[in-house]
Amino acid sequence: MSHDDWPLWEVFVRSRRGLSHTHAGSLHAPDAELALRNARDLYTRRAEGVSIWVVPSAAVAASSPDEKDAFFDPAADKPYRHPTFYDIPEGVRHL
Amino acid sequence: MTAAGTTAPAHAGAPTGAFGAAGPSGDASASHAESGAGRTADLATGPAADLQAGFEAEFEAAIAADERIEPRDWMPDDYRATLVRQMAQHAHSEIIGMQPEANWITRAPSLRRKAILMAKVQDEAGHGLYLYSAAETLGVSRGELLDKLHSGRQRYSSIFNYPSLTWADVGAIGWLVDGAAITNQVPLCRCSYGPYARAMVRVCKEESFHQRQGYELLLALSQGTEAQHAMAQDAVDRWWWPSLMMFGPPDAESAHSDRSMAWKIKRHSNDELRRRFVDICVPQAESLGLTLPDPALAWNEERGSHDFGPIDWQEFREVLRGNGPCNDRRLAQRRRAHEEGAWVREAAAAHAVRRGTAPHRQGATARPAAVPEPTVSAAVPAAAPGSGGGNDAEGTAI
Amino acid sequence: MTADHGPGASAATGPANGPANGTASRANDPGIGARSGVARPTGEPRLTGAPATAALALGDDALVLSHRLAEWAGHAPVLEEEVALANIALDLLGQARLLLSLAGDEDELAYLREERAFRNVQLVEQPNGDFAVTIARQLYFSVHQELLYTRLAAGGGPFAAVAAKAVKEVAYHRDHAEQWTLRLGDGTEESHRRMSAAVNGLWRFTGELFQPLEGLGLDPAAPAAMEAEWLERIASVLGRATLSVPDGPRHGAWAAGAGRQGLHTEPFGRMLAEMQHLHRSHPGASW
Numbered sequence: 001m002s003h004d005d006w007p008l009w010e011v012f013v014r015s016r017r018g019l020s021h022t023h024a025g026s027l028h029a030p031d032a033e034l035a036l037r038n039a040r041d042l043y044t045r046r047a048e049g050v051s052i053w054v055v056p057s058a059a060v061a062a063s064s065p066d067e068k069d070a071f072f073d074p075a076a077d078k079p080y081r082h083p084t085f086y087d088i089p090e091g092v093r094h095l
Numbered sequence: 096m097t098a099a100g101t102t103a104p105a106h107a108g109a110p111t112g113a114f115g116a117a118g119p120s121g122d123a124s125a126s127h128a129e130s131g132a133g134r135t136a137d138l139a140t141g142p143a144a145d146l147q148a149g150f151e152a153e154f155e156a157a158i159a160a161d162e163r164i165e166p167r168d169w170m171p172d173d174y175r176a177t178l179v180r181q182m183a184q185h186a187h188s189e190i191i192g193m194q195p196e197a198n199w200i201t202r203a204p205s206l207r208r209k210a211i212l213m214a215k216v217q218d219e220a221g222h223g224l225y226l227y228s229a230a231e232t233l234g235v236s237r238g239e240l241l242d243k244l245h246s247g248r249q250r251y252s253s254i255f256n257y258p259s260l261t262w263a264d265v266g267a268i269g270w271l272v273d274g275a276a277i278t279n280q281v282p283l284c285r286c287s288y289g290p291y292a293r294a295m296v297r298v299c300k301e302e303s304f305h306q307r308q309g310y311e312l313l314l315a316l317s318q319g320t321e322a323q324h325a326m327a328q329d330a331v332d333r334w335w336w337p338s339l340m341m342f343g344p345p346d347a348e349s350a351h352s353d354r355s356m357a358w359k360i361k362r363h364s365n366d367e368l369r370r371r372f373v374d375i376c377v378p379q380a381e382s383l384g385l386t387l388p389d390p391a392l393a394w395n396e397e398r399g400s401h402d403f404g405p406i407d408w409q410e411f412r413e414v415l416r417g418n419g420p421c422n423d424r425r426l427a428q429r430r431r432a433h434e435e436g437a438w439v440r441e442a443a444a445a446h447a448v449r450r451g452t453a454p455h456r457q458g459a460t461a462r463p464a465a466v467p468e469p470t471v472s473a474a475v476p477a478a479a480p481g482s483g484g485g486n487d488a489e490g491t492a493i
Numbered sequence: 494m495t496a497d498h499g500p501g502a503s504a505a506t507g508p509a510n511g512p513a514n515g516t517a518s519r520a521n522d523p524g525i526g527a528r529s530g531v532a533r534p535t536g537e538p539r540l541t542g543a544p545a546t547a548a549l550a551l552g553d554d555a556l557v558l559s560h561r562l563a564e565w566a567g568h569a570p571v572l573e574e575e576v577a578l579a580n581i582a583l584d585l586l587g588q589a590r591l592l593l594s595l596a597g598d599e600d601e602l603a604y605l606r607e608e609r610a611f612r613n614v615q616l617v618e619q620p621n622g623d624f625a626v627t628i629a630r631q632l633y634f635s636v637h638q639e640l641l642y643t644r645l646a647a648g649g650g651p652f653a654a655v656a657a658k659a660v661k662e663v664a665y666h667r668d669h670a671e672q673w674t675l676r677l678g679d680g681t682e683e684s685h686r687r688m689s690a691a692v693n694g695l696w697r698f699t700g701e702l703f704q705p706l707e708g709l710g711l712d713p714a715a716p717a718a719m720e721a722e723w724l725e726r727i728a729s730v731l732g733r734a735t736l737s738v739p740d741g742p743r744h745g746a747w748a749a750g751a752g753r754q755g756l757h758t759e760p761f762g763r764m765l766a767e768m769q770h771l772h773r774s775h776p777g778a779s780w
Contacts, residue, residue: 320778
């Protein structure tokens with residue numbers, strides 16, 4: 001790894017107002033200012049965005065596949081969190 | 096959770112974007128490499144071997160169910176190596192592929208054509224970036240991959256070792272070369288590896304204009320003056336056969352095909368895609384008023400597709416081996432741009448350090464900085480010359 | 494070719510710009526010819542006289558600089574910069590097409606005028622050099638262009654519509670140039686040396702930017718005001734980049750004038766030869 005390799009950044013783009021930023025990809029840049037500009041040129045050159053976030057890849061904490069079961073399985077058996085769990089008599093409205 | 100190695104970016108799903116996978120998926124390659132391939136060694140013996148078998152079973156089940164493999168999932172070393180080789184080659188093809196067309200930007204014969212060509216060559220740089228970005232989720236850095244390209248240890252599609260001699264070549268490249276690439280790439284949008292598939296969705300969406308502009312360019316020439324028509328026919332004559340070679344060697348000789356198909360990295364065989372491409376091109380050539388340079392080309396009623404003449408695989412192998420008309424030139428230009436740009440990249444890096452605006456260096460230049468080196472290097476074998484693989488063998492040019 | 498040569502006449506200096514010229518044409522698709530035109534705002538009449546000459550001057554600036562930037566394709570110092578430079582070049586080409594179309598047929602004007610009929614400032618035709626030279630050229634030109642287009646957009650004259658669209662693009666070009674000037678000036682020893690040489694080397698082409706240009710519809714005091722503001726802004730960027738403001742003259746010593754009068758530097762002729770060769774080799778052809 002030579003000193004002219006720039007750090008990696010993750011790019012998040014808000015495609016239009018009212019939507020949240022979603023991950024678009026990554027790129028290399030020496031600092032946040034250029035990362036934002038590179039992201040603008042690379043990921044929004046077809047007018048795909050109205051707002052951009054860049055985050056150093058090294059700063060993202062991610063859940064690990066080892067913890068997948070512990071993280072996500074317990075949520076799978078709680079159907080009472082979903083509206084479809086409940087039976088409502090026909091004819092009852094606005095509920 | 097934030098130590099280098101266990102964290103890396105979540106390429107969280109971007110339902111509306113090019114990487115649009117549904118749902119969150121940690122694409123964090125560095126950690127992935129550690130938790131996947133890195134773990135293999137530890138688990139090779141003893142009770143851990145059971146765990147290993149469990150991972151394998153989970154992977155196979157995901158493939159069988161047509162689910163996407165994401166960076167932090169366990170995957171076999173060979174799967175990783177195959178993907179890295181194919182994605183790197185694909186990315187390299189994009190950036191080397193800029194050259195034959197950039198060759199005509201400064202001579203484009205109308206301002207409209209000039210704008211189109213500039214935008215297209217720019218897209219190719221962008222596509223290279225998407226693909227390097229996707230490859231980086233597997234624990235290799237772009238810097239490493241570029242080094243391998245520059246030193247000839249990784250290849251790019253051999254089609255770009257042919258010269259673009261006239262303006263009509265810009266049209267022929269768009270119509271035939273991009274056409275062949277799209278035929279290859281559309282199935283890759285369903286590739287089993289999530290980041291690659293998402294990158295391809297974006298690439299395919301953007302490339303739809305590439306082929307059309309080439310076709311339109313050729314149509315204008317074909318319907319133009321005698322000289323323009325002749326220029327168009329000459330370009331098609333020169334690009335037709337190399338375009339067919341882009342699908343890679345015949346199925347019987349394709350080194351990596353079977354395994355890639357089994358892993359759903361690849362969805363159709365080289366010959367199948369090649370036939371599909373020929374069938375698409377024949378009526379398009381007719382509409383253009385140009386002929387394809389193959390006297391054996393004929394509709395085969397029985398098979399429901401076209402028969403075509405033999406491909407000169409000797410030429411293919413020679414070009415692959417480095418003896419094409421432009422191999423040296425393409426690589427030399429690429430290397431020169433990289434070397435001449437070194438002071439610029441260094442300056443920006445130095446500036447960021449001095450101003451304290453560089454993100455922290457740990458794992459900074461790439462996700463894999465956190466990955467045990469041996470794992471990563473072992474996973475990225477150089478294309479073996481003569482294996483029939485490496486380059487167009489996977490049929491992923493452009 | 495004289496300084497006040499109108500654009501219409503200039504366009505005719507090419508060897509052949511008429512229709513078909515007797516060349517056997519297979520053209521039977523009217524769409525192709527029609528689509529080669531540019532999006533000239535429909536209903537807007539072509540400019541004549543001084544405004545037409547001004548449209549040529551600004552259009553040529555954009556056309557020539559776009560061409561120079563496009564020469565970077567495949568040679569940029571980093572892939573991200575391939576995309577950035579191409580974006581800027583495409584913006585400029587778009588501006589050029591709008592501006593030239595105000596004065597005549599964009600392709601006739603771009604491809605069939607000879608060197609002496611081009612009205613661009615000499616700064617934009619200067620060869621790319623290393624990345625520092627390209628950035629210095631971008632800095633000098635984009636700061637000027639932003640100041641000018643902001644005024645044109647606000648002025649309501651013949652260029653207000655084009656300028657209103659372009660000024661947003663140009664603000665980004667200026668920002669890109671500034672960002673890089675800071676990094677190269679205050680980067681490594683080598684980058685500082687190169688950037689310093691670049692800002693000094695191009696300094697003598699910057700005076701021409703503020704020669705009053707008839708037909709723009711600007712206040713007569715505008716050029717002097719823009720020049721003062723330009724100097725201030727350039728000094729600020731260079732200062733932050735740890736670079737000195739060059740102290741040499743900002744004009745060439747040659748009394749004959751410069752780009753706006755159709756007098757160019759030697760590399761420009763070669764650039765045009767390359768740019769125009771194919772178009773001129775097929776007189777009357779459609780592309």
